Amino acid sequence: MDKQQEFLLYSKFLCELKAYYYKQKSISCVNQDIRYFLESQQARLNKYNLTLRLDYESEGNVYNANMVANTIPVVNQFECMTKFNESIYYQRQNIHKRYFFNNKLIYSKNAYITLYETIISADEQNQHLQNSTYCCPNCGAISTLKTLQQEGCPYCKTSYLMSDLYPKITNFYMINDGSVSNQQLGFHKRFIAISAIVLSLIQNIYYVLHDSEGIYFVLVTFFIGAGIWAFLLYLLTSFWYLIRLLKQGKQSLTILHGSKGTKKRITKQLTPLDPNFDYEYFEGKVVSLLRMVMFAKQPDTLVQFQGAQLDHFDNVLDIAYHGGFGITSLYIKDEYVYLVLNVYITETRFENGNIKESDEVIELSMQHYCNHLVNREFSILKVNCPHCGASFDARKHHHCPYCKEEYDVGSEDWMVTKVVRK
């Protein structure tokens, strides 16, 4: 597998994401579900006459979180194996986030975060690969990989090369762990140096003006003064960092305490059900499910949230995952595995003409049919009917349009039954 291509894809996505918020330029390297989330978020921003601008400045290298790529056999309704490789990449980013209301700046914030991207690539050697279904990146219609490459999409006629279709990004999320970036440290060093010089100059102005002392004396007092001021300012900024660290530490401790043992417990209990279980992938799944619920125009019509108990998320503009969740319950009953989680996030909302941010704990209940593996290539836009094998868009149809059988998302992916703030 060409890892270099995936590293490049990581950075390409960042450029495309920035251009997307600036110019509404479409993003080519993501799957339909991410595009769907971005469109839903855009629709919400438009509803409130808001514009979001995101600027990224990358720091350091791109890293692979699971260097030993997972080989994921996906079992479809015909029991044939399709092979994909999935990896998670991350890099530190200085982000500058701005919101405009009717083109007037109402919110601006810098943050230092880690941005994670899940990248899936296809094993071209696999003989069943060409028959797997794929959503046309141009029009969203479903056809097989073979058709898209050989004859082009039957609906919009666009032809693709394999490199246009894989690798692609299936998820992205950012974690703010509160560390200090090199950029911030550089800024503080410059701040200390300039302030110390200015303060010492002011102190020495009397001597210079009255010229009562020799130039030698003035220079010495200037340098000594600057040194003392730099030291005092250094103490002051260190103290400020310490306060910030303690504040963030308190928050991290809450998350750490709340999520203690979660990874171990979930991995231990879910691996027997799915031999390919991967905690990082699962974490990404939780974030993408939350995002789907919070940004849906009418969440109750989504097949993945049937009968779900939901809070109002109508004014949520963005969510940031804190990198941890706690587990309230995990049990298996009547062929289903049930899971209740407390997910720690920061919510950005539009309230009374202002952008508000608050830390929230979201209770998320989800379930999955144990006898089927979670389909890593699952997309709500191209589900496979387990009854007749047809592919269709589950946003529009709760019943298979071909055989009329009700579609149960729980056999292919996680189904959400509750999303409420605690």
Ligand SMILES: [Zn+2]
């Ligand atoms: Zn098409």
Ligand SMILES: [Zn+2]
């Ligand atoms: Zn069907």
